[in-house]
Amino acid sequence: MRKRERLERAIAGDNVDRIPVALWRHWPGDDQRSADLARSVIDFQHDYNWDFVRVMPSQNFQVIDYGVQDEWTGNIQGTRDVTKHVVKRSLDWTELRSLSPDRGILGQQVECMRLINQSMDAEQVPVIQTIYSPFAQATRLSGTELVLRNMRTHADRLRTGLNVLTESTLRFIEALWRIPNIAGVFFVTEFANYDTMSEAEYASFAMPYNLKILESLPDRWWFNMIQVQGKSPMLRLFTDLPVQAINWDTRDGHPDLSRSKSMFKQASSGGLSDWSDLHQGTPSVIRTAIRDAIQQTESRRFILTSGSSGYVTIPISNIRAVRQQIESMAF
Secondary structure: OOHHHHHHHHHHOOOOOOOOEOOOOOOOOHHHOHHHHHHHHHHHHHHHOOOOEEEOOOOOOOOHHHOOEEEOOOOOOOOOEEEEOOOOOHHHHHHOOOOOOOOHHHHHHHHHHHHHHHHHHOOOOOEEEEEEOHHHHHHHHHOHHHHHHHHHHOHHHHHHHHHHHHHHHHHHHHHHHOOOOEEEEEEEOOOOEOOOOOHHHHHHHOHHHHHHHHOOOOOOOOOOEEEOOOOOEOHHHHOOOOOOEEEOOOOOOOOOHHHHHHHOOOEEEEEEOHHHHHHOOOHHHHHHHHHHHHHHHOOOOEEEEEOOOOOOOOOHHHHHHHHHHHHHOOO
């Protein structure tokens, strides 16, 4: 089967020749230049031949053009620490303006996607762009503590800022839409978990902006995923969203894969723990985890992936083991 057919059939719950599989990671340092990030993503795909490519720029890429400053200090997830926030007080939310996707860091990421698309198109590899929710972007602008405080004390001001971040994201998506053959987006929520806020808070301060973005995605984008982070994700809030797959930490969080088929109609994406399986585990541990995931899902509506952002220090032998085990279990 070709990659698109395999994914579409898996999403629909139909028979496939084997379970679709993909891993991803950040590329610290390389994610500061469009050509370098494109080269790293392309090489990673050529090495492992995943069923789709998730492009992961720096997790701050959507807000750097506001003046946010960051640096990589060695975090093994490849994420960058914000060293300068630009929202210092609640009134600052009302002063934000929508960014142009034609210049700055956003423009560089559009160029990066063009370069990746040119390489992947000939091989018919689905490519999806990582996008962070407006609420997640807001935390980069102010820090988590301030955005949560403003959510509870200056709601209208924060909503003004979230509307601007939503508009900026929509403009970025419009620029991506001009690139042929992009399959969709990987939408990261970050705060849809009970350890951070209540369902009522998330439904009021995050979900309306998520919906506006997801409902605006081009019809031709046939493969859109959403990631619900945390060990206690609010998965039931996402069951009716217009995405084809939901990704969460199915190994270290709740619920597990066995419950997902009755919870939502989208495909489940997960099965491997970034930490205990991929980072600290061995090929034997990984093979066992994959067999367990396939057994739980009965090979229906399932895409084998990690449950978070990955680690730049994962042993190469473990990455190879993921690919080899899936191939050995072809139907």
